[in-house]
Amino acid sequence: MCVTVHSEDTIALVEINNPPVNATSQPVRQGLMRAIAQVEHDPAIRSAILICAGRSFVAGADIREFDKPPMEPHLPDVALALEAATKPWIAAIHGAALGGGLELALSCHYRMATATAKLGLPEVTLGLLPGAGGTVRLPRLIGAPQALKMMASGKPVEAQVAHETGLIDAIVLTDLRAETLEFARTHLTDPLPVALSKRSVPDHDPDALEQQIRKIIAKARGQKSPKAVCDALRTAVLSDATEALAAERRLFLKLKSDPQSKALRHIFFAERAVGKDLTKRAEPRPIETIGVIGGGTMGAGIAAASLLAGFRVALIERDGGALTSGMERVRKTLAGSLQRELITQSDHDTFIDALNGSTSYDGLSQSDLIVEAVFEDMDVKRAVFTELDKVAKPQAVLATNTSYLDVAQIAQAVEDPPRVIGLHFFSPAHIMKLLELVIPPGADPSAVATGAAFGKRLGKITVPAGVCDGFIGNRIMSAYRRECEYMIEDGALPAQIDETMRNFGFPMGIFEMQDLAGLDIAWAMRKRRARTRPASERYVEIADKLCEAGRFGRKTGRGWYLYDGNTAQVDPEVTTLIEAEAARKNITRCSFTQDEIMDQILLIMQREGQAILDEGIAARPDDIDVVMVNGYGFPRWRGGPMFMSKV
Ligand code: CAA
Numbered sequence: 001m002c003v004t005v006h007s008e009d010t011i012a013l014v015e016i017n018n019p020p021v022n023a024t025s026q027p028v029r030q031g032l033m034r035a036i037a038q039v040e041h042d043p044a045i046r047s048a049i050l051i052c053a054g055r056s057f058v059a060g061a062d063i064r065e066f067d068k069p070p071m072e073p074h075l076p077d078v079a080l081a082l083e084a085a086t087k088p089w090i091a092a093i094h095g096a097a098l099g100g101g102l103e104l105a106l107s108c109h110y111r112m113a114t115a116t117a118k119l120g121l122p123e124v125t126l127g128l129l130p131g132a133g134g135t136v137r138l139p140r141l142i143g144a145p146q147a148l149k150m151m152a153s154g155k156p157v158e159a160q161v162a163h164e165t166g167l168i169d170a171i172v173l174t175d176l177r178a179e180t181l182e183f184a185r186t187h188l189t190d191p192l193p194v195a196l197s198k199r200s201v202p203d204h205d206p207d208a209l210e211q212q213i214r215k216i217i218a219k220a221r222g223q224k225s226p227k228a229v230c231d232a233l234r235t236a237v238l239s240d241a242t243e244a245l246a247a248e249r250r251l252f253l254k255l256k257s258d259p260q261s262k263a264l265r266h267i268f269f270a271e272r273a274v275g276k277d278l279t280k281r282a283e284p285r286p287i288e289t290i291g292v293i294g295g296g297t298m299g300a301g302i303a304a305a306s307l308l309a310g311f312r313v314a315l316i317e318r319d320g321g322a323l324t325s326g327m328e329r330v331r332k333t334l335a336g337s338l339q340r341e342l343i344t345q346s347d348h349d350t351f352i353d354a355l356n357g358s359t360s361y362d363g364l365s366q367s368d369l370i371v372e373a374v375f376e377d378m379d380v381k382r383a384v385f386t387e388l389d390k391v392a393k394p395q396a397v398l399a400t401n402t403s404y405l406d407v408a409q410i411a412q413a414v415e416d417p418p419r420v421i422g423l424h425f426f427s428p429a430h431i432m433k434l435l436e437l438v439i440p441p442g443a444d445p446s447a448v449a450t451g452a453a454f455g456k457r458l459g460k461i462t463v464p465a466g467v468c469d470g471f472i473g474n475r476i477m478s479a480y481r482r483e484c485e486y487m488i489e490d491g492a493l494p495a496q497i498d499e500t501m502r503n504f505g506f507p508m509g510i511f512e513m514q515d516l517a518g519l520d521i522a523w524a525m526r527k528r529r530a531r532t533r534p535a536s537e538r539y540v541e542i543a544d545k546l547c548e549a550g551r552f553g554r555k556t557g558r559g560w561y562l563y564d565g566n567t568a569q570v571d572p573e574v575t576t577l578i579e580a581e582a583a584r585k586n587i588t589r590c591s592f593t594q595d596e597i598m599d600q601i602l603l604i605m606q607r608e609g610q611a612i613l614d615e616g617i618a619a620r621p622d623d624i625d626v627v628m629v630n631g632y633g634f635p636r637w638r639g640g641p642m643f644m645s646k647v
């Protein structure tokens with residue numbers, strides 16, 4: 001029985017127990033319908049508490065049911081039945097009340113939550129909108145602007161904020177069950193609060209709301225659900241609840257069968273499945289102190305991410321000046337988190353105290369996991385590993401943040417190579433969710449498990465990858481970047497390719513991205529590889545020629561584009577260079593449509609993805625999608641390149 005009813009005096013405790021997250025699967029909905037009827041018909045019961053077993057209140061509809069035909073009773077009907085109850089219902093919330101879970105709570109007469117509870121309507125992130133009355137009841141409770149903010153962002157709010165906005169009636173400080181029972185007893189004789197759908201939406205400024213809607217739609221970049229949320233909210237504000245509920249249902253069903261929602265559900269489950277067995281094969285080693293070598297862009301970011309996750313950090317730089325700059329970078333990141341109120345002043349001070357800088361490798365002697373983030377150069381990295389091997393604890397795990405280099409070759413620089421892994425972070429390392437865990441052949445499973453446990457503590461999505469040039473993500477990116485360069489030689493222009501990628505849903509195109517990252521890094525890599533590049537391979541020299549002219553991208557004000565402050569402009573000089581290169585190679589330039597460009601990019605991504613799978617570099621196609629979506633701006637609502645090849 002996943003819904004049980006048990007009485008405490010005159011109060012019924014209706015408990016949902018449907019692990020892992022109490023999703024409203026069909027048996028739960030059916031159980032709730034029975035419980036609602038039981039509470040209504042039992043004269044001894046005067047009030048009911050909706051409470052959940054396990055780690056959380058209801059975290060939403062059962063997403064796995066969305067691909068099956070709908071089964072009665074439907075959640076909106078459960079919500080209506082709850083709302084129509086003639087005895088007071090109180091939602092007792094702990095953990096997360098999300099989606100359909102919050103909608104059930106909104107149909108209760110009162111809501112209480114523990115101080116650590118989170119409440120939200122994340123449906124938009126699954127390509128949906130709240131489908132059980134949320135778009136209608138929430139604005140009637142907390143006002144249209146606030147409701148729209150929650151529904152369009154999908155971000156849950158903390159109990160404190162929920163209390164301030166009126167979403168919950170009280171915060172429970174000690175015992176949820178006991179305090180809610182007490183609350184129920186106190187309110188037994190109160191008149192039943194008016195059901196939310198019978199209330200009117202509080203006054204708001206309609207112009208400001210329209211402006212809020214315009215901003216949401218502009219940000220959606222091709223995703224349909226944010227607009228649907230706005231449409232539903234408008235109806236909820238302008239129409240009566242019955243009409244608005246029917247409109248919400250129609251929109252929900254339409255979105256549920258849309259490929260965008262299918263893609264977003266795919267990526268939701270892919271992110272949860274990735275790397276699941278990494279910590280199961282071996283026990284992770286205990287880690288408290290993280291060593292970081294190199295305080296540049298990545299090292300400082302990795303240090304900040306580690307501090308924010310509660311680790312002690314030893315940061316090593318090559319000289320005093322570089323150390324001062326590196327420490328300053330870390331401090332600036334922490335100050336930024338404080339300023340954005342992501343951490344408290346006391347957390348901030350604790351993190352600063354947990355940071356130690358040194359120019360001597362001896363500073364690493366207490367580290368349990370050491371991440372190297374020095375220049376992308378095999379000789380430099382090997383020299384660093386040889387040095388750190390002398391001071392590191394024998395059980396410490398050693399990791400490199402290399403973007404492309406052979407981790408197995410780096411590992412050969414230490415006495416015990418199996419303790420070396422790759423931890424490939426993405427910039428900015430304290431923000432980007434993706435972490436590629438590169439596993440060289442023969443790596444110690446406990447070193448791998450430690451890397452995975454570290455990723456988890458940092459809140460990263462950790463994707464296992466084998467050793468090859470660029471692992472999963474950079475290898476695919478190199479392949480399609482090369483293809484884009486072929487296309488510009490053959491007749492397209494960078495601005496056309498960038499526009500195509502943006503229209504597809506990428507935040508920026510490949511050329512804009514290169515300008516942002518700096519063209520010099522990839523140039524150095526190409527020069528390094530020049531000796532081993534097969535003579536038969538087509539090679540486009542345009543990017544090299546840009547670099548030879550000192551055009552390194554945004555940082556030099558010129559790259560693929562010309563920059564006026566932050567604004568990129570097409571540079572006729574670059575167009576001339578492209579045309580001259582094509583002419584030099586006797587290429588007759590032809591025109592490309594946006595569809596042709598995007599099809600080609602996708603084809604190359606999928607082809608490289610398949611090669612990566614065939615070589616065992618990635619474990620599953622879904623892992624590749626997770627990498628491309630979380631590290632390379634592939635539009636989430638398209639599910640990833642490998643998913644697209646299947647549909
Ligand atoms: N349906 C089905 N399974 C779900 C689920 C859901 N709504 N939410 C989580 N799960 C599953 C996960 O797939 C995972 O399963 P496995 O262990 O088999 O991999 C398990 O529950 C635990 O999930 P997490 O690993 O994510 O656990 P967590 O503790 O890190 O996070 C959570 C818990 C915050 C609830 C998170 O799982 C989450 O955000 N879930 C989705 C919430 C959501 O989007 N709800 C809205 C659903 S749509 C809806 O409700 C429509 C409507 O209006 C009717």
Ligand code: NAI
Nearest residue numbers: 294295296297298299317318322373374375376402403427
């Ligand atoms: P960076 O040039 O900003 O920083 C490198 C730092 O290493 C410098 O501060 C330098 O002083 C320090 N350093 C060099 N030799 C050292 C030594 N022997 N001992 C201690 N410190 C030393 O470089 P960035 O961008 O941080 O890259 C570092 C590594 O991370 C590279 O391997 C790079 O490929 C990789 N990477 C970079 C990403 C990026 O977006 N920049 C993304 C992912 C990985």
